[in-house]
Amino acid sequence: MSDKHLSTQFDAELSGISARVLEMGGVVESQVSQALEALGAFSAEQASGVLEVEERVNQMEVEIDRDLSTIIARRQPTARDLRLLIAVSKTIANLERVGDEAARIARTVQRLVNAGVSSRLRLPMGDLAYEAELAIAQLRKALDAFARLDVEKALEVLRRDDEIDKEFDGLLRKLITYMMEDPRTISSSIDLVFVAKAIERVGDHAKNLAEVTIYVVKGTDVRHNTPDAVESMVR
Numbered sequence: 001m002s003d004k005h006l007s008t009q010f011d012a013e014l015s016g017i018s019a020r021v022l023e024m025g026g027v028v029e030s031q032v033s034q035a036l037e038a039l040g041a042f043s044a045e046q047a048s049g050v051l052e053v054e055e056r057v058n059q060m061e062v063e064i065d066r067d068l069s070t071i072i073a074r075r076q077p078t079a080r081d082l083r084l085l086i087a088v089s090k091t092i093a094n095l096e097r098v099g100d101e102a103a104r105i106a107r108t109v110q111r112l113v114n115a116g117v118s119s120r121l122r123l124p125m126g127d128l129a130y131e132a133e134l135a136i137a138q139l140r141k142a143l144d145a146f147a148r149l150d151v152e153k154a155l156e157v158l159r160r161d162d163e164i165d166k167e168f169d170g171l172l173r174k175l176i177t178y179m180m181e182d183p184r185t186i187s188s189s190i191d192l193v194f195v196a197k198a199i200e201r202v203g204d205h206a207k208n209l210a211e212v213t214i215y216v217v218k219g220t221d222v223r224h225n226t227p228d229a230v231e232s233m234v235r
Contacts, residue, residue, distance in 0.1 A: 022143060039125075042113055134167060135202040142154070164199070
């Protein structure tokens with residue numbers, strides 16, 4: 001078998017596994033959106049749908065990881081090809097954790113509904129929705145950066161990461177104020193703190209995906225650096 005034929009086969013395997021990662025990303029993104037819709041509507045039924053998807057996401061991670069190991073063992077890739085496969089492994093792990101955060105939100109919704117909490121209770125749901133919009137946008141942009149191996153788009157994700165952190169801090173302060181002013185909100189406010197933290201973690205995983213994309217393209221590990229430092233490292 002010619003080297004060219006082997007190379008073509010390997011390229012097809014790389015394209016195939018990358019496509020499956022993006023498919024998993026689409027499923028997870030939808031799962032997060034559905035979890036937040038369930039929260040906004042206080043819908044236990046929608047929350048149940050999110051939990052049903054969790055098993056599918058877990059299975060996708062296991063299958064992709066298994067095939068990844070097979071490709072590495074058989075092809076023994078080097079340089080950028082090896083970096084891409086390492087990135088795939090890190091990406092599916094982050095996506096699985098995003099799915100876990102969606103499931104955590106869904107379980108919180110079920111707990112609120114079962115406790116008889118009313119959606120009319122005075123709580124900062126609008127602020128929570130805005131934080132969620134930022135996190136989902138970050139996740140979508142990070143997946144797009146990975147799909148295109150676009151360093152500029154990955155850098156955009158890193159630059160905007162602080163926005164979600166600031167929203168979380170502001171929301172936390174507001175929830176503390178609500179609890180102090182109205183003890184009836186204490187239990188549900190605590191639940192919403194965990195929801196807000198789950199959303200913040202979605203943003204953190206989007207940041208991780210962006211860093212992985214930069215690693216594939218530039219061969220530079222940019223973790224634990226400020227956006228300005230990362231930009232200097234990859235220019």
